[in-house]
Amino acid sequence: MDASTPPASEFERLIHGQHDDPFALLGPHGTGKDRIVTVFDPGAQTLHAVTDDGTTHPLTPMGGAPGIFRGPVPGSGHYWLRGEASGNTWEFEDAYRFGPVLGEMDEYLLGEGSHLRIWQALGAHVIEHEGQWGCQFAVWAPNARRVSVVGDFNWWDGRRHAMRRRGATGVWEIFVPFVADGAVYRYEILGADGQVQPLKADPVGFGSQHPPENASIVRDISGYGWSDDEWMTTRAEAQKREAPISVYEVHLPSWRRKDWGRPISYIEAAKELIDYVADMGFTHIELMPISEYPFDGSWGYQPVGMFAPTIRCGLPHEFRDLVNAAHKAGIGVILDWVPGHFPSDPHGLGKFDGTALYEHADPREGFHKDWNTLIYNYGRAEVSNFLTANALYWLEEYHADGLRVDAVASMLYRDYSRNPGEWVPNKDGGRENYEAIAVLQRMNTETYGAHSGIMTVAEESTAYPGVSQPVNQGGLGFGFKWNMGWMNDTLEYMKKDPIHRSHHHHQMTFGLVYAYSENFILPISHDEVVHGKGSMIGKMPGSDWEQFANLRAYYGFMWGHPGKKLLFMGQELAQRSEWNHDAQVDWDCLADPRHAGIQALVRDLNHLYTSTPALHVRDCFEDGFEWIVGGDSQNSVFVWTRKAGPEDPQVVVICNFTPQEQSAYRIGMPTAGTWREALNSDAEIYGGGNRGNYGQVEAVEGEMHGQPAHVDLTVPPLSAIYLIKD
Structure with a gap:
């Protein structure tokens, strides 16, 4: 072993899934004649690096470290890998030759807790990186000793794609070539106590398997062609208090x-x-x-995939x-949104990196007795x-x-x-x-x-x-x-x-x-x-x-x-x-x-x-409502008027909550004149008895109930009537 070869104990940690810095061992190190490539492929009997000019460079198995291959690959350019075992040959890109995807600003904001677009940094993103397409995976697990992404693309082997720790942020990331939209994945996490956690779904994953299966699925959510510009530019008017x-x-x-x-x-x-x-x-x-x-x-009120x-x-x-x-x-x-709690399913956020990460450790703060769920910290x-x-x-x-x-x-x-x-x-x-x-x-x-x-x-x-x-x-x-x-x-x-x-x-x-x-x-x-x-x-x-x-x-x-x-x-x-x-x-x-x-x-x-x-503009303002008859408890009748602007017609609403018809029931009215029966819940088209006022009433001058006019009208049993003066 030359002076640059890591000690055997480092390879042992890698093979047993205990290494917290795989990029320090794997991939290319050095440039030119001094570049040494180290690869972990436990299924290979022989392994070669192939450069763009077609030259193959055999990598030497490391004695006592099964699956570890190491050797010189001169230059600084692109190479790929060719493995062989039992007459089968396969080629793949070395995930450990790629640099980080996340930038310094991402790292700073994630560490500070002020990255308001975390879905652009964390999760699984189908991208082109350093000239190669694949998927970038990034996840927050600050107390983990090792985090790996696993899936069909690596035989669910947590040793194959152990991730890079991004400084003090607690974020781990890796770019895996050729992983595409639709790939199934989870995170395998070695906790601070040295125990491997249950496989975890991606907290910022964009897709999931059909329940009861619960792995995350890579979903490329970019590039949708929206055609709702008219609504988006005018919706503020449709959603204000007056709307x-x-x-x-x-x-x-x-x-x-x-x-x-x-x-x-x-x-x-x-x-x-x-x-x-x-x-x-x-x-x-x-x-x-x-x-x-x-x-x-749970009807969705116990979510695991908050971004899916x-x-x-x-x-x-x-x-x-x-x-x-x-x-x-x-x-x-x-959309209903649930920030109040989350389920304790093993694949979810609970003890995500082996510690109470998203939730409080103290059950007096971190456990919902009503729903047997966990409460965010x-x-x-x-x-x-x-x-x-x-x-x-x-x-x-x-x-x-x-x-x-x-x-x-x-x-x-x-x-x-x-x-x-x-x-x-x-x-x-x-x-x-x-x-x-x-x-x-x-x-x-x-x-x-x-x-x-x-x-x-x-x-x-x-x-x-x-x-x-x-x-x-x-x-x-x-x-x-x-x-x-x-x-x-x-x-x-x-x-x-x-x-x-x-x-x-x-x-x-x-x-x-x-x-x-x-x-x-x-x-x-x-x-x-x-x-x-x-x-x-x-x-x-x-x-x-x-x-x-x-x-x-x-x-x-x-x-x-x-x-x-x-x-x-x-x-x-x-x-x-x-x-x-x-x-x-x-x-x-x-x-x-x-x-x-x-x-x-x-x-x-x-x-x-x-x-x-009149029925909506002043919904949230006191001047939009006035009782006309609010105290007729004996007859269970309620009468009020709804108002908007001075130029908008008022609406008088009359409700009768007894099964007795109120004939010649006199109420005050805001103005004299003809008031149209705009709606009568007893109409035959609604299943009622078609009782009422033949479509309109005539209010006359004469103060009543604090109003300048009044009217005698029929209020059908168990009904609501709306009168509008057009």
Whole structure:
């Protein structure tokens, strides 16, 4: 052995997968006559290096180090390798002859936790590097002793493509020639304790196998031809507080099933779902989590592949096809986003490099009792960066128009769903999770700062202040917040027999006390129709007729109430079955005119809401609403007016939540004159009894209910009426 030959112990470490710096041993070292190439190929009996001029240079097996070959390859130019064993010959490029892909700025930003486009640095990227095409792999595992990328391309042998450590960043990378789009891979990680971890999926991988298989798949996400410029340049107007926003919440795999029960594909949904939503008059689709998840029963709320659109419905470019089609139809796309927790599946983020890396080590901070999941360590700069960058990723790479953030309350409070002694107070001894709050504020600041036309929405079930207030005013910075209190109160009211409703009148009016404390969305989401809660129609009391009439009246109340709207799929049909993620929406129920009537009502409510400024422009402003009759608990009647600008017609909404018709019911009106009955939920086309006011009423001068005019009208049983003075 000459003086430059490493000691045998170094080769032993390499052979046994214990070496933390394989580039120090393998590949070319030196130039000219002094260049020595060292290769590890455990399947080879002989190995040659071949230079571009066709010259072969035999590499010598290292005695006592099986699979290690070493020898001179003069020059500094390109070479490739030719192995032979048992009469078989193969050729391959030496991954260890290539320099790093990541630059100094990437290294600096990754180390600092301020690289907001980490998906451009980490993950698997099909690129050309130093004149050769292949795949660059990069992953963050700061406490690992060795990280290797494994796949079919190297027989899942973690010794073959051990990666290069990038200084103090904790990032490992390697460029592997000829690995292409569609290649299956994982990371094999030797932990700090010397133990090999379960094979890990790529935290920044762009694709995954079909569950229950869970390896990552190389997906080239570059080069998509978007054609949604018109929407992208105008969407800010469609998503501001003054805009009509009516959201159709969709669990895509169970919206419609195809063939023998498979989920609808992104490509099919780009036609069928978009056409349906446009016809129904919804302005936005909200997709329950699209990021890859292992367990169907989590509905996507326990994600592993935060950067991978689920393969259940297709490939990344095909998901882009769906978003592109929505935008061309003038429909926004909101994605459910889950930064609150992640599952403990062995291939996931848990103890990624053998240590509590993404999660807290202390289960009082790092384990969710409700869902048996792990909680991110929000105070770690790299984890905060991972989540913030992921939010930007969906907005930039997939043109998402907004993110609805799941389970915000579980992030805000350290004692969420915990008993005394089971949680760790903050530095001031309180329950607020300062670090999680900072992550949410950072996410909102960065996303709105980069894309002012987007919208973020918080599912926050407590009275935490300032959820939809700007960060620079002490708020969390969300654009909107789900109004969970309104939803709970009003549904509890609707479940009651009408004979008891007079005693619970406040449940329908209390929402107006705080209606303008946040920018609210009124949500009837998937959470209200699962886990034994039944369907919306099933919540309504009474006979079949009364159930349908109650639901029509409730939707009329909801669309007339201040706040943006959200309805979960299937509830626009009044399907009787509870939502089942393994089936599809009960489209067959539309053969019944009563169900078709509910669908027609939702369609008309949407079109009336979006076309009538008074019903949406001042949704989030106190001057857009005024009670006319708010206290008639005896008759369970509610009357109010909605307003926009001084030139826009007002809308008077009347709701009757008893099965008794109110004849000659006198109410105050904003002005005298003819008021058109723009919508009556008791109309025959909706399945009602066609009772009402023959299409219009005549208000006369004379003060009542604080209004300058009044009218006597018929209010059908269990109904909602909208009057507009054109």
